[in-house]
Amino acid sequence: MEDLINKWYKNHSLFYKVLLFLSTTFLIVYLFPKSGKFKYNFDKGKPWQSENLYAPFDFAIKKSFEEIDEEEQDIKDASPIYFDIKTKTKFEVLEMYALNFENKFSDTIPKKRVLYDVGKSAVETLYGYGVLDEDYKYPENKNIILVEDQKLISRTTFDQLTKIDEFRTILEDALIYNDLSSYKTTFVSLFFDIVKSNVSINSSLTDNALQEELNSISTVRGSIEKETLIISKGEIVEGNKYDILKSLETEYESQVWNASNYNLVLFAYALLVALALLMLLLFLRKYRIEVFLDNTKVTFIFFNILLMILLTTLIIKYNSSQVYVIPLCILPLVLKAFFDARLGLFAHVLTVLLLGFIVPNSYEYMFLQIIAGIVTILTVSELYKRANLFISVGQITLIYIIAYFAFFVIHEGNITNLKLETFGLFILCGLATLFVQPLIYIYEKLFGLVSDVSLLELSDTNTKLLKELSNKAPGTFHHSLNVANLAEASANEIGANAMLVRVGALYHDIGKMKSPTYFTENQATGINPHDELSSKESSKIIIDHVIDGIEIAKKNNLPDRVIDFIRTHHGTSMVYYFYMKEKALNENTSEDDFRYPGPKPYSKETAILMMCDSVEAASKSLKEPSSSKIDKFVESIIAKQMDDGQFLNANITFKEIQSIKKVLKTKLANIFHLRIEYPE
Template identity: 70%
Template sequence: MKDYINSIYKNHSQFYKILLFVVTTLLIVFIFPKSGRFKYKNFEKGKLWQTENLYAPFNFAIKKSNAELDKEKALIESQTTHFFNKNEEVEAKVKFDYEQSFNTVFKDTLKNYNDLKTKGLSILNELYQYGILNEDLNLNEDDKVVILVDNVEKKTTKFSNLQKLGTIKIKIEKELQSTYLERYSNSLTTLFFDIIKSDLNYNKQLTENVLKEALDKISQNRGVVDKGTLIISKGEVVNDEKYQILTSLSKEYESQVWSKSNYNWIVLAYTVLVALALLMLLLFIRKYRLDVYKNNTKVTFIFFNILVIVLLTSLVVNYNSEYVYLVPIAILPLVLKAFFDARLGLFTHVITVLLLGSIVPNSYEYMFLQIIAGIVTILTISELYKRANLFISVGQITLVYIIAYFAFFVIHEASIDNLKWETFGLFVLCGLATLFVQPLIYIYEKLFGLVSDVSLLELSDTNSKLLKELSNKAPGTFHHSLNVANLAEASANEINANAMLVRVGALYHDIGKMKSPTYFTENQSSGLNSHDELSPKESAKIIINHVIDGIEIAKKNNLPDRVVDFIRTHHGTSQVYYFYMKEKANNEDVDINDFTYPGPKPFSKETAILMMCDSVEAASKSLKEPTSSKIDNFVENIINKQKDDGQFLNANITFKEIESIKKVLKRKLANIYHLRIEYPE
């Protein structure tokens, strides 16, 4: 049991990665839409069917196209019936008022009294035959109208037969025109306007309900394809009819009704795909970024970012897939490059895009655009801490999106007549959203304890609290660190290493000397050597301990691990050779381990650069009457000894890069000592 527990403890890091892998896979599958996907998704109208003959895998209905449905809806809307409620009491009241008012307006002694009264009553009957509207309605003259009395259908007619209050005067003039009663037209009109009231009210709710009922009866289908029926043959043109059948089959695959019976299979398939993709990423990290793989926080950080991008994209796809290009996926390689390197950032970006390709429409177009955008992101961003670089890179990413999308659109449509300009707006908004990477990097630094170039820039400030303390307690060490930082930065630029990181590492690599500054020669200004009172073994212990002390001080001041690595490795497993030889002169039986730094050896280009520059700069103080040849031999001897001792075996630095660093150091030291050409006498 004890051995089992010990085994678990020793392999807890591996167990954590397995758990992280499983949880991330399940979360991504949970986020993904669970519908089936038609494998021939990218068919186009008017193009040849390039794949094998396609037979109906099951019975399915042929869906009507949007144009067909719109046409049917327009027809029903044009034939809709409009309902009006009629109040019959109004007509009776108006006729009663007519009898009373007519006798007041026209005297019974009038010659044509009876004829005029009869004519007026006849006009009233015509006006109220179907009724008079109380409002102006924007209906067609031929629209069907049903008149209801007490919610019972009374009459059916056309809208043109309904009377409007504004046309009463015209109606009277028309009836009396060219008759002997024409001269009474104005008086009769005035009378009518005093007594006439509308008796029709438009029943909008009933009209809309009837229309909705008719629209709901529209069938979404226009036929059925039986299982096993040949849908389209290889090489056949996808015409309108074939296109609609293929679209119907595609929708049937993705319909909720069909996918429920296959839900478990779909989930299993998604799980396999996602697991494969994440496994490839883990294997890549394990093989090419072992330091990242060993750090569970960094692996968690990478998986967390993939999960966030998948979540955002899935939410947008579920809401409206037309906005899928609004998701700033280029943030992913930007963030990973800021904390790790370009190669890991690009590989992770490609894996994420491949995952998303299974849920977005036009997957090939989407993956092409996003992978190209990721490559441009990696190639254009060199120094993220410089704000101008980020804006330039975002502009280039946006431009690449627009150009690539335009090319795809022309390929699909063979013209630009129907170009969707709003998609270009989505790309611009996506570019603006990518600028959020700066505050996002700061948030990630606080959450995951990582360090980016932006933080390195802040740490390189020599006015920081820790560096000021170093300059006060150990001014010689501080000056030495500045010189090493300049040499290391120039060397890093020469071989395309991280110059900002190596400069910061150089500034802090000797902070452990603050604990016992006078035991280091660069701080001995009085001419007294504190080591004279100690044995060589005690002196060596103090010298070696400055590495351990430096790590403690760095941890206490919350310096990032990437900076602490420089403190830990800048002497590797080399020896304090001076005190070793001094002890050996007095005692032949000497344990060399007492005079050896604990290591580890440098394990990156940057830490290897610091070891070389630190050794060369420190030893250069012992040069007497330096010349070009002396400096050249001096640099060669120091770095070759480190190389022969195997100090660079764990670092990914080549012989060619080491030779380039030698040249930089020789040139820089020559400038420091102001060497001139020696002319013959």
């Protein structure tokens, strides 16, 4: 049991990566659509590139969405509207009319009988098919069915129904026709009190009848029998051929796969996703070992890939036509900000390949996104400069638009049906890409990483910690500025991270604030406190500035990448002066008492700082410097560090060290205002 626990403890980092790998694979497969992919690619209006295709099984030809929409519209146009009618309303109105007529008109008026008949006839006309309760907006020829107590009364058209305000026109026309216009005012006012509607729409019956007819629409038209030739090689995919191919593709992705091979398809997806993620891990292990060994960084990379896939699948489920609104270029931007361009592009390409399984027009999508990712990596050189980000986002958006336009012309052969809305999606995608700045800040807090944006902030000499250093240890502060300039120039020469090494140089000696006068650069009075201490005590104070620096850095929440420079800027080198002084008194003096605890530099940047720090500090002891003296001086210091094995863990080459030496010699010559010595 104890052996098992020890084994787990020794390999816990590897076990974590395996667990992360499996869980990420599971989540990505879970997000993927649970169907197979049709193995043939085809475009409308283009030749069929594959071999002759025969029907693998019997299947129905599905109608296109346009055909179904057209049928639905025809049914909606022809479907009748159901109205409820109250037939007894007409008789109630006639009774009220007879009663009110007798009260309004006396027996002495001439043509009383004719006038009564005119009113009665007007009521009959008004209620011929019925009086509407409101003004409905239906075409005049719309079919109408009148029902009462769920029984059909009559069929007619909408123009036969009377609007309630039409009774005045009907009465006035009848009175004029019978030469009774003098009674118009009294007669019309009589009807205002008695006329009422008796027809109202039955929405429930109308909707149910319409839905029943819509449900009867067939989604297929004809069928294809097994072994029937569907399309020959080179034949143009259009018309009925295109509909048949789309039907076969749908049948493959729904019925065939889902019914019989669901688990097999799921397993195949898992294999492909696992293969892609495995390639990423192998890339990290071979080319980015420092990232591979850091589980937080590996988790960060996997998290970002998963996030992009999640956002894309959500958009596809909502509306696949808006898939280009996802700012996928944020992925290489973020990874480049925290790591490097090569890793950012590699992860971006793998993510795009995975998304090719689920997006429509997968080849077009992958081409656009990979090209956009390459442009992102090539154009965004310094993310901490806001202008650079805006310019790069504009270039990315332009590339999207140009590539999409080219694909559209290839597919359609013209630009008449070009949808400007898609260009709007690309612009929205570009604007969303600008969110990378606050996203980087969030990631720094969540994962404890540091980006160039944060490094730029830390490089400001007005920060609280650097101001404290300049006040307590002005000589050390000046030394740190000189080292920062040397290290930045050296990093630029060999293509290392210049911003990172500059920040590391500014903070590498902050531990000297604890006992500033014990370091020669801060001894302004000429009094050396080491004169009163033993060599071991002096050595301990000198060595402890590394440990003190780490404590101060952590207390002030400096990023780990910066603290690494404090840890490694002396490596495991020796405090040689005090060692030799002690050895003169005691031959059995141990070197371990006079060596820094390390570790040795393990990156190009930390190795650069060690070289620049040693050269700058020792250069103060040069008397009557000349070009030849500076050359020998730089060569001897760096050679001593190499002989001591200080750069064995750093991925720096001899060629790069030679380049750094050249920069240091030139810079020191400038510092001492020396002229170049030309050969005679």
